Amino acid sequence: MQLALGYIFLLVVILAFVYAIFRPWLAFVLIIAFPVIEQALQGYFPILISYLTLFNYLIAGLVATTLALQFVRVPNLLKGCFNPVAKSIILVQAMSFASLLWTPDFATGYEYTVNRIPYTLLYMIMAPLLLTSLDDFRRIRVPLMILSCLALFAILIGPSTSFYGYRLMLNYTLTERANAGAFGDLGVLVLIVAALTTQSGVGRLVMPFQFFCGSFGFGMGLLSGARGQVLFGMVVAFLFIPVARRIKSTFGFLGIGIGSAALVGLLVLAAQLFITSDTQERWSLASFTDGFQLRFIIVSEAMKPWLQNPLSWMFGRGAGAFSTTGMVDTYPHNYIVEAITELGLVGFIFYMMVLYFTAKAGIGLFRRYRDDGIMRSPVAILCAFAVFYFAISLKQGTVHDPGLFWVWYLVIARLHAREADEPDWEAAEPDLEDGPGDDRVPDDGTDGARSDLVS
DSSP states (O other), rough: HHHHHHHHHHHHHHHHHHTTOHHHHHHHHHHHEEEEEHHHHHHHHHHHHHHHHHHHHHHHHHHHHHHHHHHHHOOOTTTOOOOOHHHHHHHHHHHHHHEEEGGGGGHHHHHGGGGHHHIIIIIIIHHHHOOOHHHHHHHHHHHHHHHHHHHHHHHHTTTTTTEOOOOEEEESSSSOOOOOHHHHHHHHHHHHHHOOOOOOTTTHHHHHHHHHHHHHHHHHHHTTTTTHHHHHHHHHHHHHHHHOOOOOOOHHHHHHHHHHHHHHHHHHHHHHHHOTTGGGGSSSSSHHHHHHHHHHHHHHHHHHHHHHOOOGGTTOOOOOOOGGGOSSSOOHHHHHHHHHHHHHHHHHHHHHHHHHHHHHHHHHHHHHHHTTTTTHHHHHHHHHHHHHHHHTTSOOTTTTOOOOHHHHHHHHHHHHHHTTTTOOOOOOOOOOOOOOOOOOOOOOOOSSSSOOOOO
């Protein structure tokens, strides 16, 4: 029975990727969910573990085909690519590669930079090109919820899935296991989409999907034991509810309050269903305290050798240098700390430029669509994704291989740059130091009839 389900899931994935050749925004959804889709397929078909590289190149080939057709259909596809965020990220990546010249651990630094180039190409170059407008991003909300939940469900009932260390994991062998954090991330993304998708511009039948997918995504986050992701995701979802929904009256304010209360109730119910004896210890106060202390120790150990050597202050100790501290972990689990200690103050400045220009572009998109009842929700979701990944970058991941972490920064900047040149762009270029911009909204002729149920 499980093998039959595996073949059904494989068929769904193949058909989705083939259809995505003609729907680039769907290809973007598949790239975002790909780490979990890949894990799910490996659970049903262990042979894919041995041919993982071939499988990855096959997926990259399908995405490349999609982009090739995009270049034919969209003559100005590269418009908006070379924005300040992209240029700043190039500087950070260039610093990472250059630091291989002075790193004390070349092998680890090489693993985090050169060996990860294929993933860099997929997530930082190919993925942003799949979306040419905010309307493209608007379309991904329902497919992202449905396809992600299918992948998460395939893992939940998979033949190689079991609990290990109070976390639900996919077992490759008796000693090798997949990264549970990957489907924890995806589950939280589903929660954020479900919480911030408004009924303007979507069919009414979407609401049941929101409740189910949001609860299930949250539940899978709990089962994965991804504590930081779940906590940050809940905070981000609540913070962006007022961004997704314009408050026009007292009734609207009450509606947001009622909606927030309903979301709290839903999360409490999901927690009661998914936190069982197998995962309860992972979510105990003692476990949270231990996790925080461990992160503090890792950060402290990363800073010590950098502070003790003034020669490394400017350009850092080099990619992978943390591995020489003697810790079990080979990287600091914190983008900011890693940028400072391994890329120096120069690399840290480049990294802060990425954050600054992303925030500026996000504010610009919000100003443009603040009075658009349909497009305001996609803006909120996109910005919420960026904030969420920034938050978890303070506890996991490496700045040398940002991958999925920075794709949201690039998408925000690219869409802002593309739409800023449109004739109906009325608002002035946003600046973080300026006051509110022009509140006028261009008349695009929309009547609220756009629906995510129609591609």
